[in-house]
Amino acid sequence: xxxxxxxxxxxxxxxxxxxxxxxxxxxxxxxxxxxxARRKGKAAARGAPTKLLCVVLGSGGHTAEMxxxxxxxxxxxxxxxLYVVGRGDAxxxxxxxAVERAQGGSxxxxxVPRSRAVGQPWxxxxxxxxxxxxxxxxxxxxxxxxxxxxxxxxxxxxxxxAALVPRILGLKHIPIVxxxxxxxxxxxxxxxxxxxxxxxxxxxxxxxLAQMYPRAEYIPYLV
Amino acid sequence: xxxxxxxxxxxxxELVRAVCAPEFLxxxxxxxxxxxxxxxxxxxxxxxxxxxxxxxSGIRAESFDYADQPQRLVEEAELVICxxxxxxxxxxxxxxxxxxxxxxxGLMDSHQREIAAELARGGFMAVxxxxxLAQAVADGAYAGLRPxxxxxxxxxxxxxxxETQR
Numbered sequence: 001x002x003x004x005x006x007x008x009x010x011x012x013x014x015x016x017x018x019x020x021x022x023x024x025x026x027x028x029x030x031x032x033x034x035x036x037a038r039r040k041g042k043a044a045a046r047g048a049p050t051k052l053l054c055v056v057l058g059s060g061g062h063t064a065e066m067x068x069x070x071x072x073x074x075x076x077x078x079x080x081x082l083y084v085v086g087r088g089d090a091x092x093x094x095x096x097x098a099v100e101r102a103q104g105g106s107x108x109x110x111x112v113p114r115s116r117a118v119g120q121p122w123x124x125x126x127x128x129x130x131x132x133x134x135x136x137x138x139x140x141x142x143x144x145x146x147x148x149x150x151x152x153x154x155x156x157x158x159x160x161x162a163a164l165v166p167r168i169l170g171l172k173h174i175p176i177v178x179x180x181x182x183x184x185x186x187x188x189x190x191x192x193x194x195x196x197x198x199x200x201x202x203x204x205x206x207x208x209l210a211q212m213y214p215r216a217e218y219i220p221y222l223v
Numbered sequence: 224x225x226x227x228x229x230x231x232x233x234x235x236x237e238l239v240r241a242v243c244a245p246e247f248l249x250x251x252x253x254x255x256x257x258x259x260x261x262x263x264x265x266x267x268x269x270x271x272x273x274x275x276x277x278x279x280s281g282i283r284a285e286s287f288d289y290a291d292q293p294q295r296l297v298e299e300a301e302l303v304i305c306x307x308x309x310x311x312x313x314x315x316x317x318x319x320x321x322x323x324x325x326x327x328x329g330l331m332d333s334h335q336r337e338i339a340a341e342l343a344r345g346g347f348m349a350v351x352x353x354x355x356l357a358q359a360v361a362d363g364a365y366a367g368l369r370p371x372x373x374x375x376x377x378x379x380x381x382x383x384x385x386e387t388q389r
Contacts, residue, residue: 064310068374069376072375072378073379073380073383074384077384149379177383182338183335183337185341200386203379203382219378219379223374223376
């Protein structure tokens with residue numbers, strides 16, 4: 001009989017530890033530390049120290065919806081904003097300029113390569129996703145946001161995955177808030193399905209989706 | 224009374240052609256409209272109502288590709304006919320004016336149809352296709368709609384606060 005080498009044993013042990021850690025940190029399993037505590041009243045939030053909000057701008061209609069959503073966010077509390085924008089997305093840059101005009105605090109735009117261009121063959125996707133992930137991870141490391149707000153598509157999945165790394169390592173829990181597009185009435189988008197197990201709060205704008213996905217919160221008329 | 228037609232940020236050839244058709248112009252006249260304003264986007268070349276049809280209906284028509292202040296044109300109109308894209312629909316509904324959303328039958332994206340159908344089911348908007356638009360206007364499909372509730376994104380701000388209060 002051939003005994004497994006120490007390398008194989010180590011790998012199995014590491015995988016098991018990672019699985020156990022994911023079980024404890026992923027919101028999907030309901031064991032996310034502090035989740036219940038955070039839900040207790042929001043009055044205490046007012047007057048608290050300012051926070052850094054990371055906003056992931058998808059493109060086109062997603063960015064337009066995000067602009068509407070940001071009108072509900074208190075920029076005095078989120079005194080610093082980090083916008084993650086896909087390289088070449090001029091429309092999103094214009095929207096950032098419009099949103100930030102006459103706003104206090106500070107903001108920064110982080111340009112990242114697209115995780116997958118429209119029509120790009122799936123075979124080359126892993127390379128571009130890895131490149132995007134690298135840029136996103138560097139941004140998150142530099143800015144260390146306190147919360148991530150995203151509404152798809154593409155890059156937002158990469159940002160959410162990168163945001164899990166400090167959580168898995170026990171360094172910082174960066175909550176992820178995902179808002180599914182108003183255009184999604186009966187089914188989640190691909191980004192929505194991918195982010196669903198990762199997001200601390202998952203918001204849908206039509207009631208049917210909340211029935212299908214128990215962790216989703218239905219909030220109408222957000223946009 | 225005036226009607227504002229908008230295709231949004233891209234183009235929608237079938238819609239622009241539909242609002243040039245004599246039966247559409249006649250339907251407008253039948254409903255008491257005298258003015259037709261069309262934002263055509265990249266379909267601006269498709270706007271070519273027959274002068275005879277215009278004269279027969281008595282409609283004053285104007286068209287352009289993009290408007291500097293589309294919201295003002297919406298405010299001036301008694302009826303908004305828009306491409307059924309999410310952004311266009313939300314802009315139109317926010318105005319409180321009656322809205323007919325026109326679904327692009329050539330588009331593969333079924334969400335447009337989904338969302339238009341859902342809003343129509345709620346009685347917030349009328350839905351048509353380019354081929355049925357004239358009939359929808361003639362039938363007054365846009366009458367008796369419910370106003371769409373004002374957008375309120377503040378619950379999202381509350382959720383962010385809850386998540387960051389530690």
